[in-house]
Amino acid sequence: MPELDVKAPKITRPPDAGTGTGTGKPLSVTGLRKTYGGVTAVDEVSMEIAAGEFVTFLGSSGSGKTTTLMMIAGFCEPDSGSIVVGGRDVTRLAPQKRGLGFVFQQYLLFPHMTVWDNVAFPLQLRGTPKAELRRRVGETLEMAGLSGMTRRRPRELSGGQQQRVALCRALVYRPPVILMDEPLGALDKKLRDQLQTEIKRIQRELGLTVIYVTHDQEEALVLSDRIAVMRDGRIDQFDSPRELFEVPRTPFVADFLGAANFLAGSVEERTSEHTRVRLDTGGLLTARPLANADADGGRVRAAVQPGRIGLCPADTGFCTGTVETVTYVGTLVRVTVRPVGGADTDVVRLELPAGRAPAPGEHVGLTAEFTDVSVFPDTEDAGVHPDAEHRG
Amino acid sequence: MAGSALATQPQPQSQPAPTATPGRMSRLRRALAERRTRYGLLNAAPVVVYLLILFVYPIFSTLLLSLKGEEGGWTLHWYADAFQGANLEILLTTLRISAETSLLSLVIGFLLANAVTRLKPLWAGLVMLVVIVPHFISALVRTYGWIILLGEHGVVNNVLTDLHIPGAPFQLLYNEIGVVIGTTSVMLPYTVLLLYAVMRAVDRRLLAAAASMGAGRITIFRRVYLPLVASGLVNAGVLCFILCLGYYLTPALMGGPKQTMVASLIDDQVMKQNQWNGASALGIILLLLTFAGLLLLRLLKSAGEAYRKRGTAS
Numbered sequence: 147m148p149e150l151d152v153k154a155p156k157i158t159r160p161p162d163a164g165t166g167t168g169t170g171k172p173l174s175v176t177g178l179r180k181t182y183g184g185v186t187a188v189d190e191v192s193m194e195i196a197a198g199e200f201v202t203f204l205g206s207s208g209s210g211k212t213t214t215l216m217m218i219a220g221f222c223e224p225d226s227g228s229i230v231v232g233g234r235d236v237t238r239l240a241p242q243k244r245g246l247g248f249v250f251q252q253y254l255l256f257p258h259m260t261v262w263d264n265v266a267f268p269l270q271l272r273g274t275p276k277a278e279l280r281r282r283v284g285e286t287l288e289m290a291g292l293s294g295m296t297r298r299r300p301r302e303l304s305g306g307q308q309q310r311v312a313l314c315r316a317l318v319y320r321p322p323v324i325l326m327d328e329p330l331g332a333l334d335k336k337l338r339d340q341l342q343t344e345i346k347r348i349q350r351e352l353g354l355t356v357i358y359v360t361h362d363q364e365e366a367l368v369l370s371d372r373i374a375v376m377r378d379g380r381i382d383q384f385d386s387p388r389e390l391f392e393v394p395r396t397p398f399v400a401d402f403l404g405a406a407n408f409l410a411g412s413v414e415e416r417t418s419e420h421t422r423v424r425l426d427t428g429g430l431l432t433a434r435p436l437a438n439a440d441a442d443g444g445r446v447r448a449a450v451q452p453g454r455i456g457l458c459p460a461d462t463g464f465c466t467g468t469v470e471t472v473t474y475v476g477t478l479v480r481v482t483v484r485p486v487g488g489a490d491t492d493v494v495r496l497e498l499p500a501g502r503a504p505a506p507g508e509h510v511g512l513t514a515e516f517t518d519v520s521v522f523p524d525t526e527d528a529g530v531h532p533d534a535e536h537r538g
Numbered sequence: 539m540a541g542s543a544l545a546t547q548p549q550p551q552s553q554p555a556p557t558a559t560p561g562r563m564s565r566l567r568r569a570l571a572e573r574r575t576r577y578g579l580l581n582a583a584p585v586v587v588y589l590l591i592l593f594v595y596p597i598f599s600t601l602l603l604s605l606k607g608e609e610g611g612w613t614l615h616w617y618a619d620a621f622q623g624a625n626l627e628i629l630l631t632t633l634r635i636s637a638e639t640s641l642l643s644l645v646i647g648f649l650l651a652n653a654v655t656r657l658k659p660l661w662a663g664l665v666m667l668v669v670i671v672p673h674f675i676s677a678l679v680r681t682y683g684w685i686i687l688l689g690e691h692g693v694v695n696n697v698l699t700d701l702h703i704p705g706a707p708f709q710l711l712y713n714e715i716g717v718v719i720g721t722t723s724v725m726l727p728y729t730v731l732l733l734y735a736v737m738r739a740v741d742r743r744l745l746a747a748a749a750s751m752g753a754g755r756i757t758i759f760r761r762v763y764l765p766l767v768a769s770g771l772v773n774a775g776v777l778c779f780i781l782c783l784g785y786y787l788t789p790a791l792m793g794g795p796k797q798t799m800v801a802s803l804i805d806d807q808v809m810k811q812n813q814w815n816g817a818s819a820l821g822i823i824l825l826l827l828t829f830a831g832l833l834l835l836r837l838l839k840s841a842g843e844a845y846r847k848r849g850t851a852s
Contacts, residue, residue, distance in 0.1 A: 221746060241749040248750035254743050258765040268751035315751065
């Protein structure tokens with residue numbers, strides 16, 4: 147039993163590892179472009195990813211996130227642009243020459259090999275000496291909690307276990323960058339949460355550079371150091387989860403990450419500190435400064451996350467309305483308020499602590515800190531509703 | 539329950555129903571009482587009768603015939619005869635040609651099926667049609683076709699001569715090359731169909747996964763693709779071998795005297811020498827060889843399992 151003589155997992159750096167503290171290397175992508183029969187799948191994507199960083203490509207299907215990942219992996223060739231991993235240009239290299247790790251949504255374990263052999267496979271390819279191979283496979287499997295099932299075949303494992311094996315197989319040879327294509331997409335919620343924690347822990351411990359693709363914004367927020375929100379083959383915004391959430395740069399980002407409320411109005415006053423917006427419902431809303439200088443005095447839409455709106459007495463705050471529905475969701479209540487003077491379809495969604503739930507029919511005022519309100523020129527059609535984005 | 543009933547009443551299991559133990563009786567009656575069983579028996583009856591009359595009875599009568607002496611009584615003379623002199627040589631020739639044909643049709647079948655799996659569905663279907671349709675034409679016609687193609691002044695030799703290939707024209711007929719070419723063309727659809735089914739079931743993304751870990755083409759083929767299609771290769775090879783063993787037409791028409799196969803020998807004994815006993819013995823030997831082939835198949839499969847297990851332990 148080779149897995150018995152395993153000591154506590156410790157990070158061993160092979161001679162080909164990066165120069166940072168961990169095994170991860172930086173990756174940079176410049177002007178990446180890919181078209182399929184006239185349709186642009188990825189359009190001028192550029193980004194710098196630091197060594198040991200966890201980056202997520204977040205977007206709905208058809209946003210170009212997977213295509214970008216496939217180009218980094220080498221499974222499809224970009225029309226133009228370049229990919230540099232740890233200082234080496236890999237743009238035109240075959241996947242097997244890039245030395246990256248890849249975790250697939252469908253696991254893709256070799257069905258004719260045991261768990262042990264699956265994980266040992268990449269090391270065997272590299273001609274790792276037998277003793278070291280045993281030690282590293284043992285360590286990696288132990289780290290993922292798989293020590294007890296090394297002799298099993300993939301089909302004898304559950305989905306979560308299979309994905310752990312796939313993760314081990316990508317980790318064991320310490321690739322400079324690990325790419326993950328919706329690795330938890332096929333698992334149920336509970337297992338997904340558990341594996342998210344594990345992936346994050348292992349990534350931190352080993353200092354791995356990870357590029358992760360998902361359409362699940364919660365998953366992206368939990369895992370990532372930075373998230374690239376993608377839409378129509380472009381990156382809308384590439385920032386930390388906090389910045390994306392608090393300072394969305396496009397209405398799409400505001401909507402996709404936080405399902406923001408959008409309130410139409412026109413600019414009444416602009417200063418360097420804030421923007422005052424006269425809402426169509428009559429109230430005055432103070433927001434952060436308008437990023438786009440061209441839109442002076444024009445029509446705008448203000449975006450506020452449901453969790454950032456508070457209640458105040460009626461006829462104070464930026465808006466007054468009638469409470470329509472109150473739904474308990476654990477410790478939170480979801481409340482919808484129909485503003486007085488608004489169109490029939492406009493409701494404002496709120497998330498309040500369960501203790502502060504208003505009663506349906508109650509007349510309330512709504513208030514928000516101006517730092518929580520983003521304001522965008524009303525020229526962009528951009529994704530007010532995520533459903534509108536599900537194309538392709 | 540039934541087991542204990544049997545243990546207390548030491549009667550042989552093969553005894554007919556009237557004297558069977560109560561446990562067995564009741565089980566039988568219960569089974570017969572079930573609608574599904576009755577329907578099952580009703581449905582199976584034609585097949586059972588068919589097999590008994592056309593399959594089991596002929597095989598047993600052949601077996602009896604092969605063990606009968608010329609003046610009555612039982613003898614192994616015909617078997618001894620089959621393994622002697624010219625007959626033994628024919629037997630070995632049969633085995634050799636079958637092996638050569640299986641190997642060749644495996645190689646060609648593998649390349650062909652592998653190529654077809656890479657095609658788009660429409661083209662794949664078309665190619666499979668091209669492979670299989672010739673099979674609808676009588677083997678006799680196809681064999682004569684080959685004879686025309688491979689003759690001294692046939693298309694193949696004419697082309698080779700025109701290309702100034704040294705040694706052309708070659709002797710491609712009435713020797714082992716001719717037989718192997720002919721039988722391979724007959725066997726090819728079987729190997730291609732079997733291999734194609736296995737290859738199409740291989741998830742090609744597994745190969746991409748191996749590539750992402752740094753495996754080159756040869757390694758991917760050897761360590762991932764080949765193990766995944768190995769069962770198909772073994773099945774196709776053994777099936778081809780078994781079919782070849784008893785194949786008559788093509789070897790008889792395209793081979794020379796040195797390529798006489800067992801089927802031709804049987805034909806000779808029955809039609810020319812009216813020697814039914816010897817022919818029966820040869821038939822039974824062919825049958826046993828077929829069983830041996832199937833046994834080999836099982837052994838190869840379990841050996842493969844054992845090899846994989848050993849790979850794990852190391």
